[in-house]
Amino acid sequence: ETGVTQSPTHLIKTRGQQVTLRCSSQSGHNTVSWYQQALGQGPQFIFQYYREEENGRGNFPPRFSGLQFPNYSSELNVNALELDDSALYLCASSVQGANEKLFFGSGTQLSVL
């Protein structure tokens, strides 16, 4: 176990709705990254948070947003859900710096109907 916890584990939403996913980072880690993993594919980088600010973003639209809290936990928010948003959403925590290992949680499986 990595010590990274995500909630909920599974979620079903309908198109157009909004969703909030949560992540608690491993003790001692100050950076949280979010990844989207579609079925049969590798994880795709969404964004990273460090010191409560976005610290890098992948190729995702603005309706994907996030927060990091003083205790380093994080939220991923997705507005105006689309069917293609159905995926496993993974949170990873790490220590800020070059080439630091990422430790992943088990993810939240989001289904958009």
Add this chain to the structure above:
Amino acid sequence: GESVGLHLPTLSVQEGDNSIINCAYSNSASDYFIWYKQESGKGPQFIIDIRSNMDKRQGQRVTVLLNKTVKHLSLQIAATQPGDSAVYFCAENYNNAGNMLTFGGGTRLMVKP
């Protein structure tokens, strides 16, 4: 749990044999590489990493080889066990400002008893 990698390339090996999983990475500027193992219903689990100033690194039963000339990475697993059955992803980092990994498409390893 969620089934990851329904349409991934598959490597099938006999228990006790050695396994070699290959990966072609995309960016010649990448300077850090990681192999992750992902079991069904779980997040990616760190296996081994290598920096671009090395061409080989060994861990417990695993070896990673890096060929920067052809942008190729491989993971060798010695004496493969049924517990090694999973989907394996290589990931690269070409942004020293943070830990923003780019994942490959993954390979499913199936170990026959």
